Amino acid sequence: MLVLTVGNSYVDIDGYASCIAYRELLKMRGEEAMFVTDALFNYSITNSLLESSYIKDDYTVSEEDTFIVLDLSNKEYFPRFVKEEKIVELIDHHRGFEEYWNSKLGDRAIIESIGAVATIIVEKYEQYNMFQKMDKKIALLLMAAILDNTLNFTADITSDRDIRAYKRLQELTGEIDYADIYFKESQEAILNNIEEAIVNDIKYQKENDKLPRIIGQLTIWDINDLNHSIIRQIMNNKGSNWIINIISLKDNISYIMCSDDAIEKDMILLLNGEQKKGFVVLKPAKLRKEIMVMK
Ligand SMILES: [Mn+2]
Structure with a gap:
């Protein structure tokens, strides 16, 4: 089995949405994959997104499994079940470990200065000509991830690619006011605690x-x-x-x-x-x- 996973301390909406969306893309291409994590979800994964029909998988990792690691390149935060030699792909936007992974994985390591890993996943859908077939619920997860990780496109790390990917998702879903909807919901979770x-x-x-x-x-x-x-x-x-x-x-x-x-x-x-x-x-x-x- 191909297992998608994220960091073990806590999962934010970027890692979460990216794993789910990439899993669905792999499925559309005929490859079975699971999204496995034991980490806590933080407030950026809002209740309405958790209630989506797309969620993590209940699957126990086994010896033969291979891994795709998303939104993470610092080995310190790898889940225990990930075996480094079994990693087939790694996509991240945190800096510092680019050389290490490039030497290990070559072009299967994508570590870029970009607002959200979700943007790279959107581009993968486009590359494989699957963008128009993306489910609306998946698109909303990816929109939330881009909004959150770029702080509504105000963070320095925001790139034109994030803005373009978000616009395309907006067109696909017809959700024009999603920033307002998403941030109000995540703010509620913050204000509650x-x-x-x-x-x-x-x-x-x-x-x-x-x-x-x-x-x-x-x-x-x-x-x-x-x-x-x-x-x-x-x-x-x-x-x-x-x-x-x-x-x-x-x-x-x-x-x-x-x-x-x-x-x-x-x-x-x-x-x-x-x-x-x-x-x-x-x-x-x-x-x-x-x-x-x-x-
Ligand atoms: Mn991220």
Whole structure:
């Protein structure tokens, strides 16, 4: 059996959608394949997508099986059942292990700087002339993956290929407002457990003395759906000097909440931001990793 799989820590919608869509493409081409993972699914795989008729397979990997690894090239995160010498194909967009896999797999290793692995899967459907035969539910999974991994096409890693693939999926499904639908649903999952979402993504930095040590980040769809005092409370529990970068994808704006007025003043200067309704506002949005290198 040919087994498709992803990382063992948690699965996001890109790995999930890519495995399912690639499995269906292989089936259309007469090759049987299974999508096997034991990893937890994160909030990006929303309930409506989980309820799709396309799901992972209940299959126990055996000795003879071969593997296709997606959205992953760091061996540290390989599931235990994957045998490296049995990998027949690997597709990823995380950097750092390109040489290793190119030398092992040649052109069966595709590691590219692109917004989503899902985009590469869309291109595979096109290559094999199967794009028009793609099921709408599969197309929606791939659309969600591209939206999520490119942060609604705002992330630096976004390429023209992601934009083009998404447009084609939009035409295929007729889903014009899917970004709104998808991000609202994933935001709901974040807001239902806002403390976990914030606490699990706090960075404690020492490298930049222009910034406080504690820097949070929260990516949501619409800033207007947030309860500001709860966020302040969660951050105050972590320390007294902090900022949290709240990225509102709908309008592509960073709303930076600061622990106190002094830090707020520093941030307005450092980031060239505008003070608005208790935030330092940056348009277009900046990622935390960009803010952390500003001096
Ligand atoms: Mn990905």
